[in-house]
Amino acid sequence: MLELRKGVDILTEIGGIKSLEQAQALFDARLDAANRAKLARIHNEEALLTVANAISMCNPDHVFIHSGSPEDMQWVRALALERKEEAPLAMPEHTIHFDLPQEQARIVDRTFYIVNPGEDVSVLALKIERDEAFEYVREYMTNIMQGMTMMVGFYSRGPVGAKASAPAVEISSSAYVMHSADILYRHVYERFDEEAERVGYIFKNVHSQGPNRPEDLPKARVFMDRSWLTTFSMFCTYAGNTLLLKKGNHRFAVDMATYFKIGKELSEHMFITGMIGPGGRKTIFAGAAPSGCGKTTTAMAGDAFIGDDLAQMWIEEKDGTLRAVNPERGIFGIIKDVNWDSDPHLMNALRNPGAEVIWSNVLIHDGAPYWEGCCDDPPEKGINFQGEWWRGKTDEQGNPIPMSHPNARVTVPCEAIENYDLTLAESPEGAPVKVITYSGRDADTMPPVWVARDPDEGVAIGASIVSAATATEIGVSGVRRQPWANSPFIPGPLGDYMRAQFEFFNSPLFTDETRPIMAGLNYFLTHEARGGEGKGLLGEKRDVRVWLSWLERRAHGDVDAIETPIGYIPRYEDLKQLFTEIIDKDYPRELYDRQFALYINNLVARLDLQEEAYRKEESVPEKIFQVYARQREDLLALKAKYGSIVTPEQLEEANNG
Numbered sequence: 001m002l003e004l005r006k007g008v009d010i011l012t013e014i015g016g017i018k019s020l021e022q023a024q025a026l027f028d029a030r031l032d033a034a035n036r037a038k039l040a041r042i043h044n045e046e047a048l049l050t051v052a053n054a055i056s057m058c059n060p061d062h063v064f065i066h067s068g069s070p071e072d073m074q075w076v077r078a079l080a081l082e083r084k085e086e087a088p089l090a091m092p093e094h095t096i097h098f099d100l101p102q103e104q105a106r107i108v109d110r111t112f113y114i115v116n117p118g119e120d121v122s123v124l125a126l127k128i129e130r131d132e133a134f135e136y137v138r139e140y141m142t143n144i145m146q147g148m149t150m151m152v153g154f155y156s157r158g159p160v161g162a163k164a165s166a167p168a169v170e171i172s173s174s175a176y177v178m179h180s181a182d183i184l185y186r187h188v189y190e191r192f193d194e195e196a197e198r199v200g201y202i203f204k205n206v207h208s209q210g211p212n213r214p215e216d217l218p219k220a221r222v223f224m225d226r227s228w229l230t231t232f233s234m235f236c237t238y239a240g241n242t243l244l245l246k247k248g249n250h251r252f253a254v255d256m257a258t259y260f261k262i263g264k265e266l267s268e269h270m271f272i273t274g275m276i277g278p279g280g281r282k283t284i285f286a287g288a289a290p291s292g293c294g295k296t297t298t299a300m301a302g303d304a305f306i307g308d309d310l311a312q313m314w315i316e317e318k319d320g321t322l323r324a325v326n327p328e329r330g331i332f333g334i335i336k337d338v339n340w341d342s343d344p345h346l347m348n349a350l351r352n353p354g355a356e357v358i359w360s361n362v363l364i365h366d367g368a369p370y371w372e373g374c375c376d377d378p379p380e381k382g383i384n385f386q387g388e389w390w391r392g393k394t395d396e397q398g399n400p401i402p403m404s405h406p407n408a409r410v411t412v413p414c415e416a417i418e419n420y421d422l423t424l425a426e427s428p429e430g431a432p433v434k435v436i437t438y439s440g441r442d443a444d445t446m447p448p449v450w451v452a453r454d455p456d457e458g459v460a461i462g463a464s465i466v467s468a469a470t471a472t473e474i475g476v477s478g479v480r481r482q483p484w485a486n487s488p489f490i491p492g493p494l495g496d497y498m499r500a501q502f503e504f505f506n507s508p509l510f511t512d513e514t515r516p517i518m519a520g521l522n523y524f525l526t527h528e529a530r531g532g533e534g535k536g537l538l539g540e541k542r543d544v545r546v547w548l549s550w551l552e553r554r555a556h557g558d559v560d561a562i563e564t565p566i567g568y569i570p571r572y573e574d575l576k577q578l579f580t581e582i583i584d585k586d587y588p589r590e591l592y593d594r595q596f597a598l599y600i601n602n603l604v605a606r607l608d609l610q611e612e613a614y615r616k617e618e619s620v621p622e623k624i625f626q627v628y629a630r631q632r633e634d635l636l637a638l639k640a641k642y643g644s645i646v647t648p649e650q651l652e653e654a655n656n657g
Helices: 010-015 020-030 033-039 045-058 070-082 130-141 175-184 189-199 214-219 247-260 295-301 344-351 455-463 494-505 541-555 572-583 589-596 600-615 622-642 648-656
Strands: 062-066 094-097 111-115 127-129 149-157 166-172 203-208 221-225 230-234 265-268 270-276 282-288 304-307 311-316 321-325 330-334 357-360 363-365 368-370 381-384 387-390 409-413 431-439 449-451 466-468 479-481 517-521 561-564 567-570
Touching: 010 045, 010 130, 010 230, 020 033, 020 045, 033 062, 045 130, 045 149, 045 166, 045 189, 045 203, 062 070, 070 094, 070 175, 111 130, 127 130, 130 221, 130 230, 149 175, 149 189, 166 175, 166 189, 166 247, 175 330, 175 357, 175 409, 203 247, 221 247, 230 247, 247 265, 247 494, 265 494, 270 295, 270 311, 270 321, 270 431, 270 541, 282 295, 282 304, 282 541, 295 304, 295 330, 295 344, 295 431, 295 541, 344 409, 431 455, 431 541, 449 541, 455 494, 455 517, 455 622, 479 600, 517 541, 541 567, 541 572, 561 648, 567 572, 572 589, 589 648, 600 622, 622 648
Parallel strands: 062 149, 094 357, 111 127, 111 221, 166 203, 203 230, 282 431, 431 517
Antiparallel strands: 149 166, 221 230, 265 311, 270 282, 270 304, 311 321, 321 431, 330 409, 357 409, 363 368, 363 381, 381 387, 449 517, 449 567, 466 479, 561 567
């Protein structure tokens, strides 16, 4: 069981500031009058001690208190350009940032949870004992900001006042990091004390890129102190490692939901989007998918986009509805393969004036950004994350260097997206979620869409996601399990997290009318895996709207379905009609049969894979094994009757028999 405020508070111990009097004396000595006046508006003791100890430890030449005013945000933008952390592009308010060639993704091999003796973490995570982390932070973060300016921002992870939102302090010497935070998060400077008192805790984050040299990258670390809700990041700039409000604080939010708000809140790696159904009704979806598995595409396919990455969720006691807010107000998204055909709303924001955009690790040619999959006629040369680039350029091993890194990103405010639902996104009441989806990158096993028969099977869908490692992570490779697409961000044992999922989705606060349906999505079935030839996909990106539209109607009871051992699948007639209505596309019966036939051997092998993995972990709820056993038994019974491939027609026959 996680305990808060247990063990030495590393930041306080190294900084040495333990009282408000000491903090004020330091502020008087180190801050100019203007920044002292801004900081004087903050009265929360924990926040003030955090700022004071960060100054004491990092020893910057200057301290800038970021109030979130237009003037302060412009100051950060100007500093990013002055320091050449960013460079202007031809489009107004567009800039380019390059991370070091060796740091183009999350450094998962150097990211650790700080633990107390005897404290467990997820088997998918790395941990470091508190005393060892203390020595590392003291050695490498002491004086790390010498010659630099420390910037201190006060942000909210979610709409201010929302039940699952939380205030955070972001401290960094990187103007690029603070500029990114300004686009991605809501400033809460004016109401920080109020929010800290309402929530009862704050998230604290300290980062410095140091000299930002390749030779320093082996020393780069991201430490997350679960007991003190504090992150430390050093010698790196990639936003996934340094914008600690994002995945660093998301991990803390997962802990809070798992151990202190069990059955009441969840913190998920999910998009939030809305689909307009018959009669103009708006149905809200929240969906999990690992990086590179279509999460942003799915979010953008909605008619009422709210977020593409994270969701803070709770059950509203007054009406039993599932509510969700996006802790962010912007997108830090992978740009590879984003184009006018696949993501027109996002492309409109990126290729036309009006939005503030930070590009990272793409190709720049004549002041414009280009990336893999962006267009039919890309430039032959330019500047990218490796320096000067030309088509055909190779690295030291003779491998072709792509024009943009596979994990190249774009940071853009959600308000720039045409289908963004600003009113719902900013509502402290949250968006009422009716559909939960889970998806991975699965070439040969699961159908494009299916719905769990009950909450336990829904949790099992999330627990059973598989995918392939993507360019978002350094130090991993190959096909791997991706429980809930949240596994890299679950600090504690997966059994604890799974127990919280079962309790939440089986909550008695839900009614039959308000309980969300839980579904699986899979866009990656290939022709060769379903009796055809070639590795091409059986579907295409625009099909996503059809799968979501069918789920929208299923959530309201408008369409029937075929019951199977893995859940409910659509009937052909409903999908054929939706393909015509939604995307004006023919949907032949032969394609439906290939997409929705059950390949029994693959499905049983998938169940065996998951069960074997979870059996190796302690404290995994027995309920997951009961779900797997029931599905395996029913699948094998179908195989005995129909063979290893069972068509939808045979499934209907089995149900009627």
